Amino acid sequence: MTSNPYRAGHVAVIGRPNVGKSTLINALVGAKVSITSDRPQTTRHRMLGIATFDAGQLVLVDTPGLHAAQNRAMSRVLNRAARGALEGVDAAMLVVESGKWDSEDTLAYDALKSAGIPVVLVVNKTDRARDKADILPFLAEASEGRTFHSVHPISALKRKGLDALVETLLSLVPEQEALYSEDDITDRSMRFMAAEFVREQLMRQLGAELPYATAVEIEQFEEDGAMFRIGAVILVERDSQKAIVIGNGGQRIREIGTKARIQMERTFDRKVFLQTFVRVRAGWSDDEAALRALGYQD
Incomplete structure (x- = not known):
């Protein structure tokens, strides 16, 4: 058979x-x-x-x-x-x-x-x-x-x-050998995934207040022995939005960072030291050149 x-x-x-x-x-x-x-x-x-x-x-x-x-x-x-x-x-x-x-x-x-x-x-x-x-x-x-x-x-x-x-x-797909190793789960890098996990928490915790006015850049992604050191910058468009992301006494940004770090550790199977910063960059979400610089591809 x-x-x-x-x-x-x-x-x-x-x-x-x-x-x-x-x-x-x-x-x-x-x-x-x-x-x-x-x-x-x-x-x-x-x-x-x-x-x-x-x-x-x-x-x-x-x-x-x-x-x-x-x-x-x-x-x-x-x-x-x-x-x-x-x-x-x-x-x-x-x-x-x-x-x-x-x-x-x-x-x-x-x-x-x-x-x-x-x-x-x-x-x-x-x-x-x-x-x-x-x-x-x-x-x-x-x-x-x-x-x-x-x-x-x-x-x-x-x-x-x-x-x-x-x-x-x-x-519906062709008869052929696997296109990727069976251990592969995505084509994206861990650096990309780290930015996405931070943005996920922004969407979950701030979606009603800042629906589309945030983006995330990873400025640091380094191995330090058995740990990753990651520096994430959250971009907003106005000072008032920065205050919302940070929250009263920094409580909200700490919660965003904690939950994102837990997801990173679960996915990367490694300890993570995550630092998050918030910066204002006016008009980035309505500027196609700025979006390309942030990795948004057509």
Whole structure:
């Protein structure tokens, strides 16, 4: 009896903001490679999550959510990054939230429709439904008039429905050897991940007050024996925002640093000494040159 051939390929993960794309990628990879929060624009960079299974390897292209509004440089750059993720991939997942289809879901579908690749509709957050039968009308609504290779109701948070999704995705990528080592989980450096873990805490703790007005630069990343020494600079656009990030008596910046450091130690498997600083750089989020300097790629 012959075994099934090994398969490996790239799969873009597309959808509007805050539908759970990063949570899904982390669940498939089995490790935290993409930061999460309940705020739009949490994912700002195109990055790869590498999910390796016995039957094959899925290189998941995590993308910023597609935004209908493009009135600021940040939104324009993120939209171009999301659309650019479709270049050279073998298939795509359109991730939507169960029970909610709006104009930005249509925008994401339209971007995929012209790409000429198989598209799998992934309906996330189905664990919120009291009765699974309640999901069926939405599945029919989302599929009506649209072409999908298959439809998969899942819960990325609860890791429900992922086995069938992986089986489908592997069937859509080429028969070939693994593209990355089985120990690889992302194409990004630890330095990049350190900045993301700080920004994750900013989004989680300050999202309502500073939705998009912060960025993070790593100015120091050095090995010191069995420890990493990391210096992170949090950029804001105004002095009033700096005061919010620092908090009363420095309490908030300490909490941000502590939680980011714990996540770094968990991911890097090493002790971390983290220092955080806050600086004002006016207008960076609406300046495409400044965004490129901060690592935001089209």
